[in-house]
Amino acid sequence: MEKVLGVIDAISEWTGKLSSFLIAILTLVICYDIIVRYVFSSPTAWGYDVTYMIYGVYAMLGMAYCDKMKGHVRMDLIYSNLSERGKAWMDAICYLILFFPALIVITYKCGDHSIWALLAGERSSGSVWRPYLGPFKLLITFGFLLLILQGVAGFLRSLATALKEGRRIS
Amino acid sequence: AQDKVIKWKVQGFVPAGMLFHETLVRTANLVKEVTGGRLIWEVYPAGALVPPFEGLKAVSDGVYDVNYSYTGQWVGKIPVAPLFTAAPGGLNVVDMQMWLEYGGGKQLFQEMYDKYGYNVKVFLGAPISMEIFLWSKKPLRTLKDFKGLKLRMMPVMGDVLTKNGLPVVFMPAGEIIPNLQRGVIDAAEYSIPAFDKSLGIWQVCKYLQVPGIHQPASQTEFIVNKKSYEALPADLKVLLDAAIWKSRLEDWLWMEAKNLEAMDFFKEKGITIVQMDPETVRTFTKWAQDYLDERGAKDEFFGKVWNSQKAFGKKWYPYSKMFTLPH
Amino acid sequence: MSPELTTILMFLSLLVLLTGFPLAFGIASMGILFGYLTGGNAFLYMIPQRVINGTLSEYILAAVPLFIFMGVSISSSGVAERSFIVLQRWMSSIRGGLAIATITLAIVFAACVGVVGASVTAIGILAIPAMQKARYADSLATGVVCAGGTLGILIPPSIMLILYAPIAGVSVVDMYAGAVVPGLLLGILYIVYVILRTKFNPEMGPSLPKEMGLKFFSRESLVQGFKYLAPPVLLVILVMGSLFLGIASPTEAGAVGSVGAIALGFIYRTITWQSFKNDCYLTLRITAMIIFIAIAASLFTGAFLNAGCGQVITDVLLGLGLGRWGIFIAVLIIVLILGCFIDWIGILLIMVPIFAPILTTLKFDPLWVGLVVCTSLQVSFLSPPFAYSIFYAKAITPKTPLTDIYRGVMPFVAIQLLVTMLCIIFPALCLWLPNLLSQG
Ligand code: NA
Ligand code: NA
Numbered sequence: 001m002e003k004v005l006g007v008i009d010a011i012s013e014w015t016g017k018l019s020s021f022l023i024a025i026l027t028l029v030i031c032y033d034i035i036v037r038y039v040f041s042s043p044t045a046w047g048y049d050v051t052y053m054i055y056g057v058y059a060m061l062g063m064a065y066c067d068k069m070k071g072h073v074r075m076d077l078i079y080s081n082l083s084e085r086g087k088a089w090m091d092a093i094c095y096l097i098l099f100f101p102a103l104i105v106i107t108y109k110c111g112d113h114s115i116w117a118l119l120a121g122e123r124s125s126g127s128v129w130r131p132y133l134g135p136f137k138l139l140i141t142f143g144f145l146l147l148i149l150q151g152v153a154g155f156l157r158s159l160a161t162a163l164k165e166g167r168r169i170s
Numbered sequence: 171a172q173d174k175v176i177k178w179k180v181q182g183f184v185p186a187g188m189l190f191h192e193t194l195v196r197t198a199n200l201v202k203e204v205t206g207g208r209l210i211w212e213v214y215p216a217g218a219l220v221p222p223f224e225g226l227k228a229v230s231d232g233v234y235d236v237n238y239s240y241t242g243q244w245v246g247k248i249p250v251a252p253l254f255t256a257a258p259g260g261l262n263v264v265d266m267q268m269w270l271e272y273g274g275g276k277q278l279f280q281e282m283y284d285k286y287g288y289n290v291k292v293f294l295g296a297p298i299s300m301e302i303f304l305w306s307k308k309p310l311r312t313l314k315d316f317k318g319l320k321l322r323m324m325p326v327m328g329d330v331l332t333k334n335g336l337p338v339v340f341m342p343a344g345e346i347i348p349n350l351q352r353g354v355i356d357a358a359e360y361s362i363p364a365f366d367k368s369l370g371i372w373q374v375c376k377y378l379q380v381p382g383i384h385q386p387a388s389q390t391e392f393i394v395n396k397k398s399y400e401a402l403p404a405d406l407k408v409l410l411d412a413a414i415w416k417s418r419l420e421d422w423l424w425m426e427a428k429n430l431e432a433m434d435f436f437k438e439k440g441i442t443i444v445q446m447d448p449e450t451v452r453t454f455t456k457w458a459q460d461y462l463d464e465r466g467a468k469d470e471f472f473g474k475v476w477n478s479q480k481a482f483g484k485k486w487y488p489y490s491k492m493f494t495l496p497h
Numbered sequence: 498m499s500p501e502l503t504t505i506l507m508f509l510s511l512l513v514l515l516t517g518f519p520l521a522f523g524i525a526s527m528g529i530l531f532g533y534l535t536g537g538n539a540f541l542y543m544i545p546q547r548v549i550n551g552t553l554s555e556y557i558l559a560a561v562p563l564f565i566f567m568g569v570s571i572s573s574s575g576v577a578e579r580s581f582i583v584l585q586r587w588m589s590s591i592r593g594g595l596a597i598a599t600i601t602l603a604i605v606f607a608a609c610v611g612v613v614g615a616s617v618t619a620i621g622i623l624a625i626p627a628m629q630k631a632r633y634a635d636s637l638a639t640g641v642v643c644a645g646g647t648l649g650i651l652i653p654p655s656i657m658l659i660l661y662a663p664i665a666g667v668s669v670v671d672m673y674a675g676a677v678v679p680g681l682l683l684g685i686l687y688i689v690y691v692i693l694r695t696k697f698n699p700e701m702g703p704s705l706p707k708e709m710g711l712k713f714f715s716r717e718s719l720v721q722g723f724k725y726l727a728p729p730v731l732l733v734i735l736v737m738g739s740l741f742l743g744i745a746s747p748t749e750a751g752a753v754g755s756v757g758a759i760a761l762g763f764i765y766r767t768i769t770w771q772s773f774k775n776d777c778y779l780t781l782r783i784t785a786m787i788i789f790i791a792i793a794a795s796l797f798t799g800a801f802l803n804a805g806c807g808q809v810i811t812d813v814l815l816g817l818g819l820g821r822w823g824i825f826i827a828v829l830i831i832v833l834i835l836g837c838f839i840d841w842i843g844i845l846l847i848m849v850p851i852f853a854p855i856l857t858t859l860k861f862d863p864l865w866v867g868l869v870v871c872t873s874l875q876v877s878f879l880s881p882p883f884a885y886s887i888f889y890a891k892a893i894t895p896k897t898p899l900t901d902i903y904r905g906v907m908p909f910v911a912i913q914l915l916v917t918m919l920c921i922i923f924p925a926l927c928l929w930l931p932n933l934l935s936q937g
Contacts, residue, residue, distance in 0.1 A: 016778070016781060016782075017774075017777075017778060019781065020774075020777040020778050020780065020781035021777055023562050023563070023566045023755075023777055023780050023781065023784075024566075024773075024777060026559070026562070026563065026752070027563065027566065027752045027755045027756060030563070030748075030749050030751075030752035031752055031753065031756055033749070034739075034744060034745050034749055034752070034753070037320060037339065038744050041318040041319070041320060042337050043320065043337050043338070043339040044337075045332060045337065045338075045340075047339075047340075048340040048341065048556060049340075051556060051559050051748070052553075052554050052555065052556045052558075052559055053554075054559075055553075055556075055558065055559035055561075055562060056549075056553035056554055058562060058781070058784070059553065059562065059784050059785055059788040060553060060785075060788075062781040062782065062784060062785035063785050063789060065778075065781060065782065065785065066781070066782045066785035066786055066789075067519070069782050070895075071782040071783070071785065071786050071892065072519035072520075072521055072522070072785075072786055072789060073519065073520055073521070073786060073790070073888045073889075073891050073892045074517045074518065074519055074520060075514045075515060075517060075520050075882065075899055076517050076898065076899050077515060077517075077899055077900060078515055078516075078517060079516070079517020080517070080898060082517075087517070090516055090517060090518070091518065094516050094518035094522075094523075095518075097526070098513060098516070098518050098522050098523045098526045099518070099522050099526070101526065101529075102522065102525050102526040102529045102530075103522070103525075105529055105541065105544065106525070106529070106544055106548060109541050109542070109544040109545050110544065110545045110548060110549055112545070113545035113546075113549065114545075114549075120247065120286075120287070122246060122247055123245075123246040123247075124246050125223050125243060125244065125245045125246030125247070125325075126223075126246075126324070126325075126340050127325075127328075127340035128325055128328040128329045128332050128338060128340070130245070130246060130325070133246070137545075137549050140548075140549050140553055179803075184663070185660075185663035185664040185850075186664050186665075186849065186850030186853070187662075187663055187664050187665045187666025187667070187850070187853065188663055188666065191850075212805070214802070215664070215846060215850050217846055218802050218846045218847060219543065219799070219802065219803060220543060220546035220547065220550070220551070221546060221547075221550050221551045221554075223550070224546045224550050227546070228542065228543070228546055231539070231542040232538075232539045232542065233539050233540070233542045233543045233546065234539070341556070341746060342556050342557060344557075344656075344659035344660065344662075344663070344669070345557070345659065345746060345747070347669045347670060348653070348654060348659070348669060348673065348747075349743075349746055351670065352740065352741060352742070352743040353742070353743025354743045354744070354745070354746050368663075368666045368667075368668070369662065369663060369668060369669060370662075370667075370668025370669055370670045370671060373668060373670040373671075373935065374670055
């Protein structure tokens with residue numbers, strides 16, 4: 001099982017690290033857009049769409065990574081006073097009640113919607129560029145899938161810690 | 171089942187303080203009145219249930235029952251949709267009503283939603299006459315005033331201008347006024363006078379350009395989820411239709427009166443109304459029509475709608491000109 | 498389930514946050530649960546609409562990662578730390594000097610960004626480590642960052658004012674002008690509070706030992722000041738300049754700032770491939786955390802509105818049979834209570850459309866009402882349990898117990914309530930600047 005968990009961690013970590021560079025790309029894209037608009041008075045048709053698409057994909061592909069790095073904020077009023085095993089029990093139960101059901105519903109519905117967008121040839125509706133939205137939406141769904149995968153790892157780990165007497169699994 | 175009250179959720183396309191929210195509330199009141207309280211529209215402002223540009227898909231999916239909007243919002247989902255709000259360089263508000271009722275427009279409208287697989291039934295709401303073309307910080311009379319201008323314009327006119335060497339900027343509606351104020355853009359298409367008055371765009375732009383080539387009319391629509399509609403008893407279907415018809419005429423004229431007020435208000439505030447050079451207006455109109463011809467040649471259904479409007483115009487324009495006095 | 502019961506149960510459901518499970522998941526789960534119970538399958542179709550087409554396609558939210566990237570880059574170049582040291586040495590005789598500098602920075606930053614996620618995190622990244630190093634009390638350090646950062650959404654540019662204006666049918670231009678004075682007043686009172694608090698509790702914001710102080714008018718002071726303060730000042734000028742000269746929109750200004758921050762790294766030769774990578778990783782982690790909270794809040798708010806809970810609250814409001822001022826105060830109290838449970842967008846979309854016309858018929862000036870409401874909404878970012886600013890601060894300094902942060906922000910909440918009251922008693926605080934500008 002250790003091995004499987006390690007693979008999941010690695011997937012989260014590497015998708016996160018790779019997509020983290022999108023912020024630098026977003027910065028450059030916006031600066032380019034500003035320059036051609038302000039200096040050359042010839043704004044790009046794609047500036048608006050590319051900006052929110054990079055932002056959306058970037059944020060979503062970081063979800064699993066953030067979870068792996070324990071970056072999602074917790075309200076620790078009670079939690080911080082629990083023992084390691086207490087925390088593990090709490091987490092394992094919460095994964096079952098507060099994580100998997102919601103995340104599976106969100107992912108399923110987003111996936112369903114993305115496939116519709118792809119098949120219907122849905123395009124962006126504001127700017128004159130009007131790119132296809134299907135691929136963008138599928139990438140977002142992919143981000144949710146990665147998060148669920150990381151959640152599986154988190155759940156198994158919590159469960160192992162909770163069940164193991166005295167010893168912690170790393 | 172006679173006394174069972176049916177409740178429908180209805181979302182509009184503007185925030186609650188705006189004119190088109192008031193028309194929605196007025197329609198909802200009419201529906202209640204005409205049906206004797208048997209059909210109730212619970213009104214939600216834009217974005218309360220789903221983002222405004224998603225109303226079509228949401229109603230089709232059954233997230234809620236009715237969406238009040240204009241078809242320009244569906245341009246990403248159905249390329250021809252904006253022509254049912256207005257075609258740039260096309261039909262005026264009265265022309266549009268005639269085309270919809272007696273030029274085959276209404277049938278094409280429903281055909282469009284069916285063809286693209288949306289599970290909705292369309293009802294026509296109030297139209298309103300031409301929009302203001304642009305708000306700007308300097309007067310825009312002739313084509314050369316547009317060169318190098320940082321301009322915000324929505325589809326389809328945005329496509330027309332871009333294609334003819336006047337690239338447009340796109341930004342969220344809410345950021346337009348602050349960006350005009352700070353000079354990120356020089357001019358922007360906004361809306362009808364009554365709408366523009368309340369949001370204060372006149373505080374940052376001293377010039378407004380007419381005529382609104384990009385949007386000679388604005389037709390609104392109510393799209394109803396087909397399942398919700400079919401579930402209505404037969405008499406309620408008739409009453410619903412009657413209520414919406416009443417609101418269509420009442421709200422149209424009511425908004426025109428508001429527009430009149432707003433234009434007086436702008437004059438009072440020292441806004442200069444720039445009547446654009448006729449040659450430039452002709453050029454923009456020609457660009458728009460050529461663009462629509464081109465799109466129509468590539469996309470069959472697009473062509474069907476545009477040609478239907480053109481054909482009706484050919485019959486209608488000479489007649490309406492002949493029977494109008496030169497005031 | 499009746500809307501009344503749903504309203505109460507949804508508020509209570511936020512108790513699941515006490516489990517200590519990541520709160521974004523908890524809030525999303527409760528949103529979906531109640532959405533499904535009250536709206537059935539139809540609600541499930543709303544999920545992709547609010548998640549993908551709403552939050553994740555929101556152009557204005559792109560400012561969040563951009564400004565965080567800027568903050569992270571400045572921080573890792575060491576510029577922030579050194580400039581805070583200079584400031585601290587200048588103000589060595591003043592207790593709480595760093596906290597005062599942080600609030601000042603927050604006010605300036607608020608004029609550059611329009612979303613809280615960007616301002617609280619960027620300022621937190623810069624200032625919290627500096628204050629912790631100077632052995633400030635965690636409660637004061639985080640309180641200052643939360644309260645100061647929240648000004649980002651009141652002082653223009655502001656997504657909140659942009660959203661409020663059309664909902665209440667008032668001018669965005671007037672809202673922008675009107676929010677300046679309440680925003681600055683809040684900032685000034687935060688500083689006054691820090692001065693008083695550290696006077697009575699010196700250990701909360703210790704001053705430097707005398708020998709480390711730096712006389713303001715001295716050669717060393719000028720050299721140090723120029724060397725370490727010029728770069729951040731230039732950066733602020735760059736960002737604000739690009740905004741006020743109409744070169745960049747508020748979202749784009751974040752990109753301008755990030756380029757500037759990276760340029761500083763090159764000038765100071767502190768940037769390395771490794772440090773750049775780490776900045777990217779950290780930016781992503783914080784962004785993901787913020788955006789998931791936004792997604793969760795949107796689902797929760799969507800379920801709340803879809804179930805007709807907004808109407809329940811109005812009915813209660815109008816059923817009280819209060820007078821003109823009674824209704825006004827009741828509206829504010831409802832805004833404050835809702836602020837503890839749902840996000841401010843939900844409050845704007847549902848409450849404002851209901852009460853704005855009522856208050857206008859009662860002859861209250863709609864612009865003034867808007868500014869009072871937006872000022873009071875500052876509280877919603879700090880009022881537990883659902884408090885955006887606190888969550889963001891907690892993410893930056895994970896080791897600080899949430900209780901400390903809650904304790905730290907309470908005095909600032911009191912100041913926010915005070916300023917809201919001042920705006921009610923002296924409408925000129927809100928209306929003076931818009932009136933002045935509209936005459937000019
Ligand atoms: Na701001
Ligand atoms: Na709150």
